[in-house]
Each structure stands twice: as structure tokens, then as C-alpha cells.
Amino acid sequence: MENLSLTVNGEHITAEINPGTTLQKFLYDNLGLTGTKEGCGEGLCGCCTVRVDGKAVKSCIILALQARGKNVQTIEGLAEGEKLDLIQEAFLDNGAFQCGYCTPGMIMAGKAHLDENPNPSEKDVRHALSGNLCRCTGYHKIVKAILSVDQKKVMDFKK
Amino acid sequence: MDNFKYFPAKDVTEACALLARYGEEAKALSGGQSLVSMMKEKFISPSYIIDIKGISDLDYIRYTKDDGLRIGGLTTHRSVEKSDIIREKFFMLAEMEYTLASVAVRNWGTVGGNLCSADPASDLAPTLIALGAEVTLTGVDTERVVRLEEFFVDSFETILNEDEILTEIHVPNAIMSGGIHTKFARRATDLAVVSVATYLTLDVSNHDLCKDIRIVMGSVDPIPSRSKRAEELIKGQKINDVLIEKAAQIASEDIQPTTDLNGTEEFKRDIARVLVQRTIKEAAVRARTL
Numbered sequence: 001m002e003n004l005s006l007t008v009n010g011e012h013i014t015a016e017i018n019p020g021t022t023l024q025k026f027l028y029d030n031l032g033l034t035g036t037k038e039g040c041g042e043g044l045c046g047c048c049t050v051r052v053d054g055k056a057v058k059s060c061i062i063l064a065l066q067a068r069g070k071n072v073q074t075i076e077g078l079a080e081g082e083k084l085d086l087i088q089e090a091f092l093d094n095g096a097f098q099c100g101y102c103t104p105g106m107i108m109a110g111k112a113h114l115d116e117n118p119n120p121s122e123k124d125v126r127h128a129l130s131g132n133l134c135r136c137t138g139y140h141k142i143v144k145a146i147l148s149v150d151q152k153k154v155m156d157f158k159k
Numbered sequence: 160m161d162n163f164k165y166f167p168a169k170d171v172t173e174a175c176a177l178l179a180r181y182g183e184e185a186k187a188l189s190g191g192q193s194l195v196s197m198m199k200e201k202f203i204s205p206s207y208i209i210d211i212k213g214i215s216d217l218d219y220i221r222y223t224k225d226d227g228l229r230i231g232g233l234t235t236h237r238s239v240e241k242s243d244i245i246r247e248k249f250f251m252l253a254e255m256e257y258t259l260a261s262v263a264v265r266n267w268g269t270v271g272g273n274l275c276s277a278d279p280a281s282d283l284a285p286t287l288i289a290l291g292a293e294v295t296l297t298g299v300d301t302e303r304v305v306r307l308e309e310f311f312v313d314s315f316e317t318i319l320n321e322d323e324i325l326t327e328i329h330v331p332n333a334i335m336s337g338g339i340h341t342k343f344a345r346r347a348t349d350l351a352v353v354s355v356a357t358y359l360t361l362d363v364s365n366h367d368l369c370k371d372i373r374i375v376m377g378s379v380d381p382i383p384s385r386s387k388r389a390e391e392l393i394k395g396q397k398i399n400d401v402l403i404e405k406a407a408q409i410a411s412e413d414i415q416p417t418t419d420l421n422g423t424e425e426f427k428r429d430i431a432r433v434l435v436q437r438t439i440k441e442a443a444v445r446a447r448t449l
Binding site for chain 1: 160161162163164165167188191192195196198199200208210212237257260261262263264266267347348
């Protein structure tokens, strides 16, 4: 067993874990944050996408111990109470999900991209989300939702 | 994953000492974008994991006009992709990184880890070999610099000794040079079915003449392979379409791709031929304009 100390969705967490625990398993099993799912288990499908220090990562192929001392954000950490993040509103407004399984990963990847590239082109968004697979929607509304996030509103929202 | 003992190393010295102590039962972990996936599938089950990702000294990109480019082994793919100096001086490297896996993998995976994993389908290896790269391998009491094309032994096997870490990649500077990496894959983020990296240097006094060329193919052999026969055909010659076609045909004969779900051997040879043709043409254009 190894000690792990990190921040998850703004909350400082300490735990003792088996070193073979991936970040995804830690979030899902140890912390009960079930939004971050293991789809393929190989880092290809993107269902496990979370943000570590703001950057999108594949949590199912990262050892949880490697996130020590870092800030991890999962889908559960986006909304502030009842107030949804603008990207979540955009997904709702655009009907950008069907079964919802890929959605947390899509939103985390989309948000990570928008933070780095506030006014992306469609090509930018599709490339940024190339590591996230969706079996239901055909991607169109997901891309549309991300493109529709008004960055001016994001700046106002942050103030 | 099978159980293992975990040691985070704070510097290279500690990492090499731990690797030496546990020998063949230990593996160095950097980004783990290859290793952790393999461990989950039990393709590999080390008893000891030496985590080197925290060694921040090995995360750097440096460039000087005389020496060229030096990249620390723990630099992420994403840093290479986004680096202004690499985009300016070695565009084919940043361009290739843009297509490598997906952004989340590039955010965590490292260039050193990619090379040491020695996946035959690596995009990075052919690109760096084409650029004439050499790598520094650091052990407990040793440090050696080897040409990257001599680093690979077989699929997933390198010349690394048990106590060694790949600490630096060096790409020498070159004038009148240009290159491109391209690949054929079935879907975005798939491993390449065939990949080709070509890097060409023009004669300074005669811009139509090829002074030097490296044509490196990936995914078609257990390790990245150069077609020396194709290169010899073009070296010292005036570059023209007929020559390029001949070289591409020869290159496609010098590889042994295996028939699998991605295509037959004949199909892969044909794809290689086309990609070699395209990359030589584009490399020549870039060598003239950069």
C-alpha cells in the first residue's frame, strides 16, 4: 500500500492505495465519482477523460500515484452547486447526448480544449476530441455544442 | 494488473540505482501511456516500478544554431507539438506529434517513454531517425550516446541495459533540409499501418541536387527500417519524378510487412511505395523553402 495525497474537484484527499490502482479506478471505486468510466480500459475510447492540472488525460492508463500533489477535475467538479458550467448548458441546449456514456469524457475533453483554444474551428474541435468515441450520436451535436460555447460569456462567468 | 512494488525516483541517480538493484524485474515508468496499458493486459508484469515521471530535470526543449535541438527524455509529446522553436526549425517533428494518438495521451506520454517502449508502429521513431537523431542513455556509472537507428533491436526491444534511462534526444541542425512524416491508418488515433518519414538535404550550390536523404519506414518491420538502396539511388542525383518513382518502388521491396487485419503484405507494400513517393516530393519542396 502507498500513500496518495491530491486534490479532487477542489477537495484535498488522502488515501492508502494499492500502487496498481489507476486514476480512473481511484476516482470511481475509492471516491465514488462514477462519472469517470472505464470503457475500453486501454486509453482509446476517452470515457475516462479527466483533467489533471487543467489538461485532459486518459485516467484509465495512468497510475493514481502519478497524480499525487496535483489538481484533478472530474465531470462532477464542473457545476457549482446547481449552477452548470457553460459547456454543460451547451450540451443540454444542443441535445448533444443519447445514452450519455461518453458524455463526461466529451465534456472534460471539450472544456480542456476551450481553455487552451477559446475560439476553435470545427476542425480544431474534432481533432481535440479524436480520442473520445461515441457510438450513439455521430458526433455532430457534440461538436456543435462545444463550438457554441460563447467565450465572452465564459469570461463574464469567471469574473 | 499484477501486484508490484512502487518507487518514485527523485533524480536520475536514484532511478538508475533502483533499476540496477531490481534488474530485469523492474521497469522505469514515465508517462505509462504504453506501459500501464500493457500491464493491464498482462503483456508485461514487472515486480518493481520505478516512477521517473517526477524527474523535472529531464523535461526540457533547448535549441542552439550550432548544436541543434536537445529534448529531455521526459518531455511530453504535447510540449514537442506546441514548441515554437521546434515548429520553426524542425516542423516535421511538431507536425507528426499533432497526429500522434490523441491529445490526452500526448499530455501525459513522454518522448523518451515512446522510444524505450519500441513499439514497431511508433511514429516518433521513424521521424527522429530520419532527422538523424541520437539518444543519450544514462546508467549508474555510464553515459553513452548512440544513433537512434542503432537503438532498436526487435519489436519492443532496445539496447537499453537494465540500469539505463534514455535521458536526452539530440537532433543536429542542418541547412537546406526539409522532411515530412506521413502515415496510413484506418481511423484517427489508430496506430499506423504504414508510416514513412523522409528527410532530405539539398546541395547548397545546386538546389536541384540531393546531397543526402533518409527514408525511414515504420510499422512494416519489427523495427524502423531505412531503405538504403532507395536512398543511394537519389543521393547525389538531380531529383525528378522518374527517380522518385524508382526509389519508392525499391523502398517497398526492402520491407517485410506482415499480412494482418489491416491489410495484406502486398497492400502494405503498395501503400509504402505511395507514401515514400509523396514524402520525397514534399521533403524536396520543404528543403528548398526552409
